[in-house]
Amino acid sequence: MNTLAYGILSLLTNKTYSGYELTQHIQPFWPAKHSQIYPLLASLEQSGYVSFELVVQHDKPDKKIYAITENGSAKLAEWLALPAGDPATRDELAFKAYCLHKFANSADARKLFEQRAAVSRNKLEFLKAKKAEVRAREGWPSDRPTIDSPHFGAYILIDKGQRMFEAELEWCEWVLSQLPEA
Amino acid sequence: MNTLAYGILSLLTNKTYSGYELTQHIQPFWPAKHSQIYPLLASLEQSGYVSFELVVQHDKPDKKIYAITENGSAKLAEWLALPAGDPATRDELAFKAYCLHKFANSADARKLFEQRAAVSRNKLEFLKAKKAEVRAREGWPSDRPTIDSPHFGAYILIDKGQRMFEAELEWCEWVLSQLPEA
DNA sequence: TCTGTCTATGTCTATATTTACATATATGGC
DNA sequence: GCCATATATGTAAATATAGACATAGACAGA
Incomplete structure (x- = not known):
């Protein structure tokens, strides 16, 4: 198991x-x-x-x-x-970001963060739709889920995803604002 | 490779x-x-x-x-x-959160999020110190890193960690605010 | 019409990752 | 004194994960 x-x-x-x-x-x-x-x-x-x-x-x-x-x-x-184990995340982008000073071409560097930003935007839109779908199905008003529902768990996980991808998107945009355009 | x-x-x-x-x-x-x-x-x-x-x-x-x-x-x-592959995250807490409705004991459920919140707080404090350390070593003023430095990459990754753990901490606190106290 | 994708379940092999075994010295706490 | 931890490098075995092979009908688009 x-x-x-x-x-x-x-x-x-x-x-x-x-x-x-x-x-x-x-x-x-x-x-x-x-x-x-x-x-x-x-x-x-x-x-x-x-x-x-x-x-x-x-x-x-x-x-x-x-x-x-x-x-x-x-x-x-x-x-x-039982207590939950620590989460494990493996992300190639972290290594590539660490090596930013090694990029000969600044356009290549920008592309990395633009691609990740695009992924985050897509996931955010997906989660937004998912959230609305659950709220509608459960008949929840604005942002007030009810713990009793068997879908409360799914709902808070959608919420987590939103928060994480929002943070990642903002980070990508901040990095891009620091990087030279050309 | x-x-x-x-x-x-x-x-x-x-x-x-x-x-x-x-x-x-x-x-x-x-x-x-x-x-x-x-x-x-x-x-x-x-x-x-x-x-x-x-x-x-x-x-x-x-x-x-x-x-x-x-x-x-x-x-x-x-x-x-080369473009960076998609990140992979595996987190037991996600499964346990999904099963919130299956907890007999609401104290057990709260403990899960309290523990994760504590982990996030610890990581945040660590990253805050790390950020200050790099800023001091590099002689960067407030929030203005310079791309030329070989430590720019490390710096933006510390920043990412901060954003992610802040988001996770806020999520834990929001979930706890929705959960019954006893 | 050809090609690719979706549906659906499986197996087999290769690779990645974890856990345990192995060794040796210093140091700190109980 | 004993036990845990830190330093330091390795190997062996077990498990987890990824990628490829296998089959097959429906359907969509070029």
Whole structure:
């Protein structure tokens, strides 16, 4: 039971997912390829923490819809009470930014931060839409989520993403303001 | 030549390091254990991208002080001009936050965010001191770094850290304000 | 029509990363 | 005195993650 396994159980607390869908939805929390997800789901199923139902499709390939079991919920609850480990971030841009004085071409340097700024803007727009979507579905007024909802967790994570990408975007713009134009 | 290898070359552009020191200083950019650093340094040395000088010590174990070579600088310069890959963050807290509705004990939930807030406060204080240190060493006035300095890169990364941890701290405090006290 | 993408599940191999083993001296706290 | 930590460099084994291979029908755009 590694972190990714608990992560899968976490996602399954709110709704059921196929392995394919899980792979997509887990990315913002914990990057992982389907080659990691499928074997993990099989082992979680063998341990009795998840169960699946085969859904036969005609226009698309058949799929397995996974759900968390009682045992899975109990296992997850144990883990939730434990303190969370430190987050790990790996970002190439950090190394490249560290070497700013080594850039022969100042246009290359600017491009790095412009590209990252663009990524941040895209993610911000995505999260803004996501936030509105959740608020509408839950019937929450302005910025007042209710803890009782099973989507409160998702909501505060969207909020975190917004704060982080806003900070990153502002940083990129600040760096660009310090860099020579040509 | 993976990202960590280029990261080592990046750090060596400013000063020389032993493998032990490199392991410590690379953590904020790219978490890695010494068991990963030492073999990589050996292979970089064999490729001619770094060189080392053995320093004999008496009260402490002997050490190898590594420096980047001409070939290493050229290899690094090639890589710098390439677009930076997407950052990867893995954070257990995200999964636990997603499961907020599954906490039997609301005190356990609060503790998660209080601990993360404490981590953010510590990192912020560390970065504040680091920033002042660099400013003093470089003789920079208020918030006006100069791009020419080889420490400009380090400075903007400290600034990024500040912005990110400030955002994370504010998020933790906002979540705590939404959570029931008892 | 060809090419690429989406849907869907899997395996296999290669690489990256962590954990444990191995050794040696100095120093500080209990 | 014992235990933990810091300094310092390595290796071996286990695990985690990424990339490639395998299959297959539907659909969209050039």
